[in-house]
Amino acid sequence: xxxxxxxxxxxxxxxxxxxxxxxxxxxxxxxxxxxxxxxxxxxxxxxxxxxxxxxxxxxxxxxxxxxxxxxxxxxxxxxxxxxxxxxxxxxxxxxxxxxxxxxxxxxxxxxxxxxxxxxxxxxxxxxxxxxxxxxxxxxxxxxxxxxxxxxxxxxxxxxxxxxxxxxxxxxxxxxxxxxxxxxxxxxxxxxxxxxxxxxxxxxxxxxxxxxxxxxxxxxxxxxxxxxxxxxxxxxxxxxxxxxxxxxxxxxxxxxxxxxxxxxxxxxxxxxxxxxxxxxxxxxxxxxxxxxxxxxxxxxxxxxxxxxxxxxxxxxxxxxxxxxxxxxxxxxxxxxxxxxxxxxxxxxxxxxxxxxxxxxxxxxxxxxxxxxxxxxxxxxxxxxxxxxxxxxxxxxxxxxxxxxxxxxxxxxxxxxxxxxxxxxxxxxxxxxxxxxxxxxxxxxxx
Numbered sequence: 001x002x003x004x005x006x007x008x009x010x011x012x013x014x015x016x017x018x019x020x021x022x023x024x025x026x027x028x029x030x031x032x033x034x035x036x037x038x039x040x041x042x043x044x045x046x047x048x049x050x051x052x053x054x055x056x057x058x059x060x061x062x063x064x065x066x067x068x069x070x071x072x073x074x075x076x077x078x079x080x081x082x083x084x085x086x087x088x089x090x091x092x093x094x095x096x097x098x099x100x101x102x103x104x105x106x107x108x109x110x111x112x113x114x115x116x117x118x119x120x121x122x123x124x125x126x127x128x129x130x131x132x133x134x135x136x137x138x139x140x141x142x143x144x145x146x147x148x149x150x151x152x153x154x155x156x157x158x159x160x161x162x163x164x165x166x167x168x169x170x171x172x173x174x175x176x177x178x179x180x181x182x183x184x185x186x187x188x189x190x191x192x193x194x195x196x197x198x199x200x201x202x203x204x205x206x207x208x209x210x211x212x213x214x215x216x217x218x219x220x221x222x223x224x225x226x227x228x229x230x231x232x233x234x235x236x237x238x239x240x241x242x243x244x245x246x247x248x249x250x251x252x253x254x255x256x257x258x259x260x261x262x263x264x265x266x267x268x269x270x271x272x273x274x275x276x277x278x279x280x281x282x283x284x285x286x287x288x289x290x291x292x293x294x295x296x297x298x299x300x301x302x303x304x305x306x307x308x309x310x311x312x313x314x315x316x317x318x319x320x321x322x323x324x325x326x327x328x329x330x331x332x333x334x335x336x337x338x339x340x341x342x343x344x345x346x347x348x349x350x351x352x353x354x355x356x357x358x359x360x361x362x363x364x365x366x367x368x369x370x371x372x373x374x375x376x377x378x379x380x381x382x383x384x385x386x387x388x389x390x391x392x393x394x395x396x397x398x399x400x401x402x403x404x405x406x407x408x409x410x411x412x413x414x415x416x417x418x419x420x421x422x423x424x425x426x427x428x429x430x431x432x433x434x435x436x437x438x439x440x441x442x443x444x445x
Contacts, residue, residue, distance in 0.1 A: 012071050012161060018128060019065065023058035060096065064089045065125075067436055073161030076129040086126055137165040139187060143203070144194025144220070145171050152194055152220050159227045164190070172198035175206055190216040192223055229398055230413035231420060233380055246420040249386060256424050261360045264431070265353040272347050279310055279344055282335060289315040292348060297365035300388045304368055305357045310345040312336025343438050349391050361427040362390025363415040374412075377405050384415040387422060394418040394426075397433040 032051045035042060068089040069075040076082045140156060142149050153166050167188050170178045175198070191210060193199060211217045221235050241247050283291045293311040296304050313331040332340065339345040352358040358365070363384040366374070375381045395414035402408040418426065 012073050015128060016071055019062050019125075023061050024055050025058075028054035028058055057097070061089075061093055064092050066432070067439070068092075070125070070129065073163075077160055079130065082129050083126065086129075137163050138189045139167040140164050141188040141191045142166055142169040142194060143172055143175055143191060143198040143207075144169070146195075148194040148220060152192060152224070155224060155227055162227055172200065172203055175203050179206060188215070190218070192218055192220055194220040225417065229394065229417055230410075231416040233378065233409060233413055233416070236380060236416070244420075249419075249422060253422060253424075257359060257422075257427065258356075260424050260427060261353050264360050265350045268347075269350045269354070272350070275344065276310075276347050279339065279347075283311060286333075286335065288333070296368055297389065298368050298371045298385060299357055299365055300385060302371075302382065302385050305352070305365075307352065307358075307365060308348045310339055310348060312339045312345045343392075343434075346391055353391060357388075359388035359390045361392055361394075361418075361430045362388050363393050363418065364396060365389035374405065374408050378409050378412055380416065381408075381412055384412060384419065387419055392430060392434040394430055397430055397437055 028051050031054055032047055035047065035050065065071060068085045070082070070085055070089060075085065142152055144152070149169050153169065156162070156164050156166055168178075172195075191207065193207070207217050221232065225231055280291050283289075289311055291311060293309045293313070294306045295309075297307040299305045312333060313336055314333060336345065349358060353360055371381070371385075393415065394417060395411040398414050399411055400407075402411045418430075
């Protein structure tokens, strides 16, 4: 299964689908059918209301699972962590149901059935997650050598959610000998080819035979991209971008993205207005500088605009250039640290989204002098500006702040993945991940 260009490990996709079917569809229907069996004269409208409420509880349960990492196979591989997160998730569910019951006593009878359902489904949830990761891993034959093969092996080792294991690494020149000498006890399910040398005419013929025989064959770049959510800059060339069916920022995508931005930014601006007013007042009472901080940033197609944020650092001298965020942590104020932790300092940028200077989701805008320097050191860096800069982005939910050229290169790989797979569904996924990051205050300086 693929969600917005980011491949979802098959077992995680199965868990996601199973939970949706059980929690949102099957269980509510069973409870409604049991109600009909007990009270056959119950009005149809009442039954439909009960069905809708139970389906809402099931969907809420799935959302809570998501925010407790119960679809993250790296987490549920550890049984103790799985148990702890499951109990935490259902504790939150019961708390929310209790709050609804207190606020609306009329909902208590329906919610009592929902609590019974949740208690029963907790057992199914734990069993399903233990079953989701079978003991046998998919055996991978790596065809390649050098750093490429080593890096691929490291990625597979660090991605247990894909349930793969490198069974053997073979040099491209030795592939024919390996296949001839393999005995019946040796087995591999997938072949990953790491470099051009492995794609000689003789090897391609062998790989084609394996593919026709039912073995999965793929190149390392494709696996790397779907496993890490990054496009490796060192392996990228202009030809692969030009003739790819991706990297297509067409008019329809831009229009849909703009509508998404306007709706979400307007909603958030209204909902966050009280919080923004309190923040502005707190900064005003500190009397140590202005409420807002404005700074030139590079936007769409390299155009410069002045970004506005709640000030979280001590003021800089006029004309002084600031560096990466990680280099200026000593200037962060006490209040600013809390603002940055929960991303409250970013809220004024909703105005930039409404003006069209920014998007809700996209690569974070950098200062012009940093962009000039990074473009000179990192290939394809300027192409991150082919989409509007965002309030949040794929790199922000997958990586930390970059404070060096090498870290900026890593962030660029995430940004290029976003540019390559641009879609409103990917924007929605990033927005959900951002909400999770904000709720736990993760990743802020």
